[in-house]
Amino acid sequence: MAVLRETAHRVYADEYNASRHEIKGQGEKDPSFLVTPTGAKVNRLHVVGVCTDVEPVGESGEVFRARISDPTGVFTVYAGQYQPEAAQVLASLQPPCFVAVTGKARSYEPEPGSFFVSLRPETVAVVDEATRDHWVVETARRTMERLQAVDAVRDEERPTAEALAAGGVRGPVAEGVLLAHEGYGPLDSGRYWRTVRTALEGLLPGGTVPVHATEGSGAGPSTPHAPAAPPAWKPDGPQSDPAAEALDDAILETVKRLEGDAGARWDDILDEAQKGAAEGQALTAEDVEEALNRLMDKGLVYEPTLGVLRTT
Amino acid sequence: MQATTDPAPHFETLTRALQDKIGTEIDEADLRAEFEKYLEYGVPVDQAVKTILRHHGVQAGMAPSSPAGGAPGQERTPLDQVPSNVPYVNLLVRLVTKNTKTVQARGEEKEIVWGLVGDETGTAPFTSWRPLEGLEKGDVIAVQGAYTKEFRGELQINFGDRCRIEKKEPDALPKVLTVFQEVRIGGIAEGQRGLRVTGRILDVASREVNVQGEPKTIYGGTIADESGKIEFTSWHDHGLEADQVVTIEGGYVRSYRGVPQFNFDEEATVTAAEADLPPAEALDKAQHVSLGQLSERGGGNDVAVVASLLEVRQGSGLVFRCPHEGCSRVLVSGQCRLHGKGEGAADLRIKGILDDGTGSVNLVAGREITEALLGKDIDACLKEAKEAFRHEIVQEQLEERITGRVYEVRGNVLSDEYGLMFLARTMTPFKEDTEKAAEALVAGLPAEAF
Numbered sequence: 001m002a003v004l005r006e007t008a009h010r011v012y013a014d015e016y017n018a019s020r021h022e023i024k025g026q027g028e029k030d031p032s033f034l035v036t037p038t039g040a041k042v043n044r045l046h047v048v049g050v051c052t053d054v055e056p057v058g059e060s061g062e063v064f065r066a067r068i069s070d071p072t073g074v075f076t077v078y079a080g081q082y083q084p085e086a087a088q089v090l091a092s093l094q095p096p097c098f099v100a101v102t103g104k105a106r107s108y109e110p111e112p113g114s115f116f117v118s119l120r121p122e123t124v125a126v127v128d129e130a131t132r133d134h135w136v137v138e139t140a141r142r143t144m145e146r147l148q149a150v151d152a153v154r155d156e157e158r159p160t161a162e163a164l165a166a167g168g169v170r171g172p173v174a175e176g177v178l179l180a181h182e183g184y185g186p187l188d189s190g191r192y193w194r195t196v197r198t199a200l201e202g203l204l205p206g207g208t209v210p211v212h213a214t215e216g217s218g219a220g221p222s223t224p225h226a227p228a229a230p231p232a233w234k235p236d237g238p239q240s241d242p243a244a245e246a247l248d249d250a251i252l253e254t255v256k257r258l259e260g261d262a263g264a265r266w267d268d269i270l271d272e273a274q275k276g277a278a279e280g281q282a283l284t285a286e287d288v289e290e291a292l293n294r295l296m297d298k299g300l301v302y303e304p305t306l307g308v309l310r311t312t
Numbered sequence: 313m314q315a316t317t318d319p320a321p322h323f324e325t326l327t328r329a330l331q332d333k334i335g336t337e338i339d340e341a342d343l344r345a346e347f348e349k350y351l352e353y354g355v356p357v358d359q360a361v362k363t364i365l366r367h368h369g370v371q372a373g374m375a376p377s378s379p380a381g382g383a384p385g386q387e388r389t390p391l392d393q394v395p396s397n398v399p400y401v402n403l404l405v406r407l408v409t410k411n412t413k414t415v416q417a418r419g420e421e422k423e424i425v426w427g428l429v430g431d432e433t434g435t436a437p438f439t440s441w442r443p444l445e446g447l448e449k450g451d452v453i454a455v456q457g458a459y460t461k462e463f464r465g466e467l468q469i470n471f472g473d474r475c476r477i478e479k480k481e482p483d484a485l486p487k488v489l490t491v492f493q494e495v496r497i498g499g500i501a502e503g504q505r506g507l508r509v510t511g512r513i514l515d516v517a518s519r520e521v522n523v524q525g526e527p528k529t530i531y532g533g534t535i536a537d538e539s540g541k542i543e544f545t546s547w548h549d550h551g552l553e554a555d556q557v558v559t560i561e562g563g564y565v566r567s568y569r570g571v572p573q574f575n576f577d578e579e580a581t582v583t584a585a586e587a588d589l590p591p592a593e594a595l596d597k598a599q600h601v602s603l604g605q606l607s608e609r610g611g612g613n614d615v616a617v618v619a620s621l622l623e624v625r626q627g628s629g630l631v632f633r634c635p636h637e638g639c640s641r642v643l644v645s646g647q648c649r650l651h652g653k654g655e656g657a658a659d660l661r662i663k664g665i666l667d668d669g670t671g672s673v674n675l676v677a678g679r680e681i682t683e684a685l686l687g688k689d690i691d692a693c694l695k696e697a698k699e700a701f702r703h704e705i706v707q708e709q710l711e712e713r714i715t716g717r718v719y720e721v722r723g724n725v726l727s728d729e730y731g732l733m734f735l736a737r738t739m740t741p742f743k744e745d746t747e748k749a750a751e752a753l754v755a756g757l758p759a760e761a762f
Contacts, residue, residue, distance in 0.1 A: 004731045007603075008622055010669040046622060046667060048716065100716025102622045102667075123623050125716035133746040134718050135620075140753050142669045170604055170670070193761035196753075203750035 007172070008046035008102050010139040011036050013073030013212075014195045016045070018286065020115050021183030022107050034105040034117060038146040038192050039173070039180035042105045045119055047075050048127060048135035051099045052213040054090050057305075064090045068101060069212045071136060071199040073293065076118040076306075077101055086121035093126070096211070100127045100135075108306065113285070114267045116306050133203055140196050145170075147196070149177040150189045212297055244294065247283075250276060251291040255301055255309050263308040266292075322357050323347055324474075328457040329399040330368055331472040338368060370399055388454070392433035394469070396462035403455040403469070405429035406485050408506065409562050409579040410449045414524050417441075427579065428506050428562075429453075429469065432486050435506055437463075440471035449579055452480040464503065492561050498539030498599075502572050505564035509574065511535040512589045514596050516552045535560075535574065536595035537587075543571075543613055548578035555592055559585040570611030570727030598722045604670030606725050606732060616722040617734075618742050619668035621675070621714050628663045629682075629707030630693050632656025660690050662710060666721060666734055673725065677736040685714055685739070718742040 019042075021035040031043045049068040057065045063080040064087050079087035086103070093099065103121035110116075149169045153159040159181065164174035180187065202209035254272045258264035270288050277283040292309065295301040301309050326347060327334060334340050343364070350360035388404045409427035416422075425440040427449075438458075447453060457475035461468045471477060492508035500507070516533030531546040533554075544563075546552060562580035565572050576582070589595065598616035606612050633640045633656050634648035641648050643656040660682040664675045683689050686709060697703045723737040 005665065005672045007670065007672045008620075008667045046620060046669070100620070102716070123715055125712070127716045130743075130746070131717055134742070134744060137744070137746050137749045137753065138669060140750075144753070144756075171608075172604070172670075190760035193758060197757055197761040200750040200754050200757075203746050204754065205747055205751075 006031060006043040008044040009036075009040040009042045010046060010135070010142040011040045011042065012139055012143060012195050012199055013047075013049075013068075013070045013075050014198075015040075015072075015143070015192055016042075016075065017073055017117055018289075019107075019117050021180065023179070032105075034107055035176060035179045035183050037180060037184055037187055038143060038150055038189070039177035040142070040146060041172070041176035041179060044102065044122075045105055046100070046102045046135075047119065048098065048100045048132045049075065050132070050211045051093050051095045051097050052211065053095055054093050056091075062087070066090050066093065066099075066101075067213065068099060070139075071202045071209050072195050072212075074212050075101070076116075077103065077121055077124075078106070078118050079121050079124075083121055086124045089124040089126075090121070093124075098127050098129055098132050100125045100131060110307055111267065113270070114265075114307055118306075133209070136199050136203060136209065140200050143192065143196050145173055146177060147189050147192055149173050150180070150187055150192075153177055153181050154186065154189075244291070247287065247291045248294055248298075251288060252295055252300055252311065255292075255295075256311050259310050263304060263310040266307045266309065269309065319347070319351055319357055322361055325400075326361055326364060328472075328474050329365055329370055331457075331474045332399065332459060333368060390433040391429070391431050391436050391467075394436070394460055394467060396460050396467050399459050401458050401460060403429070403431070403458055404452070404480065404484060405431045405455065406452050407444075407447060407449050408435055410444065410447070411577060411579055436467045436469050437505065438469040438471065442471060442473055442475075444471075444477065447477075447479060450482070452482055452484045454478045454480050454484075496539040497535065497537045497542050497574075500540075500542055500565055500572055500574060502565055502567040507563045507565070507574075508559060508561045509535070509563055510559045510585045510587050510589075511537040511541075511557070512592060512595055513552055513554055513556045513558065514541065514592050515554050516546075518549075534596075536592075537589060538595070540599055541595065541614065542574045544574040544576070546576055546580075546582075548576075548580075550576075550580070550582040552582070557585045557587055557589050559583050559587075567611075568726075570609075570732075571613050571724065602670045603666065603668045603673055603732075606673065607671040610727045611732065612725045614722070615725060616720060617666065617668060618718065618720050618744075619666040620716065620718050621664050622667045622672075622716070623665040624707065624711045624715055625663040625665065625674075626707075628661060629705075629710055630690075630697055630703045631659050631661060633659050658690060658694055660686075660693060660706070662714075662736075664714075666719075671732075673732040673734045674730060675721065675734045675736060677721075677739050681736055681739045682710070686710065687713075 015036050015038060019034050019036045023033040023035060025032045034042045036042060047068055047070065049070040052067050052069050054064055054066040057063050063078060066077040068075040068077055079090050101119060101121050102123045103119040106118045106120050108116040108118065149164060152164055152167050152169060156163055159178060161174045161178060165171065201207050251269065251273055254269050254276065255264045258268050258272060270285055273288050274283050292301065296303065299312060301311050303309050323344065326343065327340065330338055330343065346364055347360060350363065351357065388402045391405065394401055406429065407427065408430045410425060411427050412423055412425050414421050414423050423443065425444050427438060428435050429438045455471060455475055455477050459470050459472060461470060492506055493504065494508045495504065497509060497511050512535065514534040514536050516531055518529050518531050521528055521530055529549065531549065531552055533544055533552070534541055535544050560576050560580055560582050563574050563576040566575055567573065598614050601612060601615050601617060603617055603619060606615065627642065631642045633642055634651050635654050635657055636648065636651040639648060639651060641650065643654065647653055660679040662675065662677040662682050666673050666675045679690060693706045697705055719739050720742045721734060721736050721739045723735045726733050726735065
């Protein structure tokens, strides 16, 4: 019996990067999956976005890291000697440009508490803006389908695949959503509904699809489809949220305090930030990550290697 | 005294109950010897029958304990109460359909009769291992000593060599049998039979086939209603014509590589229907589906999908096909798998992966589509390949041009051991007003998104 090909899922970067639940395959042929918060059970992922940056990493120089921005965040893509064709295409990219990447979900957990996801490409292709826009729409549809299932799970006392199927949820979606429910507990689905809205708004009349870059504040990221326009990116969160601003300031100070020569490690930042916030309200890893994302968007911090942050 | 009982009907009961095994596991002479030995020893005849049946793995109680030699008027079992896997049952049924086919049984050709029987409680498929001479579709028959099996979870009735079949008056059963299952064409699924389908014939053509060594003219085409369309095969000349609206009673479904096809034969009734169906042009449209739906169904006929081409696979671009008559295999290193070396005929094709986020299928597209997507014809490709000394150059051009792009693809989808295979008839870059699509989606977002 041939093993059927894994469907390539469509997930926004904001959600993909928040994934923490992994299902490890047992045997050699048994695939591993990353379950995203809304329940995409990802072995393979298809992403279309703006490549903002490609650089060689590692000592041998054979590994390339690319950053692919969608309207909600940034995918990190690594291609090395085992993906020679994809690595070759990545190396030849001239950012900024629109690219389509299909690849396998990867995760990296250097120690408990720090968890990083990336993408190991199978194919990389330069595409056009219309293809990216279609991906944003398609990813909205798939994410909305999962979110509706998430809401259905919340309404059920004991959610089962059968109950969800009776409610019209497709089998694979039901499976993923139940796995996510197991792995993450009850989900604040509003956050991901807002992610969908953010992504779609860029396509509306007069809108601009935001592009995110995690590094460098120099010229700022630019949008290939509007080269003459000023950089058209915007932070994830509402810019005028004073609580968020205060948190950002506190986190920025923490990074400065910890970075030394080698940079501040992600979990140290989290520890420090949580200590600092102990008197007030509890601070979650997610809060800290969002703050760091905003700081990266503002160009105040960057991530020279995975899990290590520095101020600019 | 037992001895006064005529043992013959009891022995008949035994042979009927064991008819499945006689000639294979059981020799009839041995059975008779065994039976007579019991009687010799003064075992009551009922007891003897039960004991022998048990010896041969038939549960006592399933076979009648009294001689059921078929006294007329013997109680019958309504079809909806007939259990599967019983060796003996009496029925009063109408022959709803009756067909014959030749099978190989123990190395010999044997003609069997098959079809559907029904009574006022339902219908069931039957197979008769003996000819039903003098019986026609619609006749009512009393059957004594049929045996039953289960096939794919469905009751299957068998008339063995030893059962007794008697023709009854037509009014022995209520005339109106609700035997046909009315279905919409879009809802037709594998394994269904006894269907009543109403639709418009979109196209029909005759072709010659070989049925058991005999040439036969069959009629193939497409029939549609508002819910969908399906390919059909009529094994009899029902005088079908394109654009007719007809009701077909007594059709059945067979799947070919995952795609259901509607079949009917001379036993089916075809009548002009009053139904007010849209014109052929309106019905003859591809059904838009997602790849996830196709995976669930296991295939589809004339479907359209919008999906991304994730990968161009090896063996795409410029290929050379075996020149041997009737063979069109692609040559690998100049060799056909069957016919060895040959001067191949140039062709263009795409093998790839289509994926829309709900499912993933293998795509095969031919020369016309490949030329259109490359923007040049096969001669230009041959010339470039010759100049570059590499045929692979065309595959590389395809990879660069179409990987990651979105296409609307129309065609048939079959299933094989590698999953689903989409045979593209047309494949065009998908254009969509994303502004409108986004507006519609935003309008559908729940309050918590804001």
